[in-house]
Amino acid sequence: xxxxxxxxxPRPFTLHWGSGRIxxxxxxxxxYHEPSIQLLEFEDGSLALRFCYYDHAGRFQRSPLILGxxxxxxxxxxxxxxxxLRALLEELVGCR
Numbered sequence: 590x591x592x593x594x595x596x597x598x599p600r601p602f603t604l605h606w607g608s609g610r611i612x613x614x615x616x617x618x619x620x621y622h623e624p625s626i627q628l629l630e631f632e633d634g635s636l637a638l639r640f641c642y643y644d645h646a647g648r649f650q651r652s653p654l655i656l657g658x659x660x661x662x663x664x665x666x667x668x669x670x671x672x673x674l675r676a677l678l679e680e681l682v683g684c685r
Contacts, residue, residue, distance in 0.1 A: 596647070599630075607631045613671040616643075617663030622650070624660055628674040638677055 599610035609631035616625040623643040630636055640654045656664070668675045 602629060607633070611639075613674040615664055615667035615671050615674060617660055617667055618645075619657070619660045619663070623647075624654055624656055624664060626664065626668070626674060626678070628671065628677065636673075636677065638674070638681070 595616075596614070598614060599612045602608060602611055609629055611627050612630045613628040614625055615627075616623055623645065625639075625641050625643060627639040627641065628636060629639055642650050642652075642654050644650055668678070
């Protein structure tokens with residue numbers, strides 16, 4: 590599937606409990622949507638992971654992220670260029 594141009598980084602985000610910047614993003618253009626794992630850096634310096642997705646037109650979707658087997662490999666490849674994000678995911682699954 591042909592991809593869209595990448596979104597620029599860093600870029601701002603705002604949530605009810607704080608705001609900051611998306612500093613790293615691993616994304617994969619799947620058949621039905623574009624799953625994304627994002628490293629959020631809040632204004633106070635704290636970090637968070639966001640699992641989300643975009644539609645094929647590039648619009649952020651406010652629904653649960655559902656990944657199929659065919660999207661796991663693509664996201665794994667995308668994570669190769671996101672060292673801080675990958676390190677937090679390794680902590681999450683106990684690889685450190």
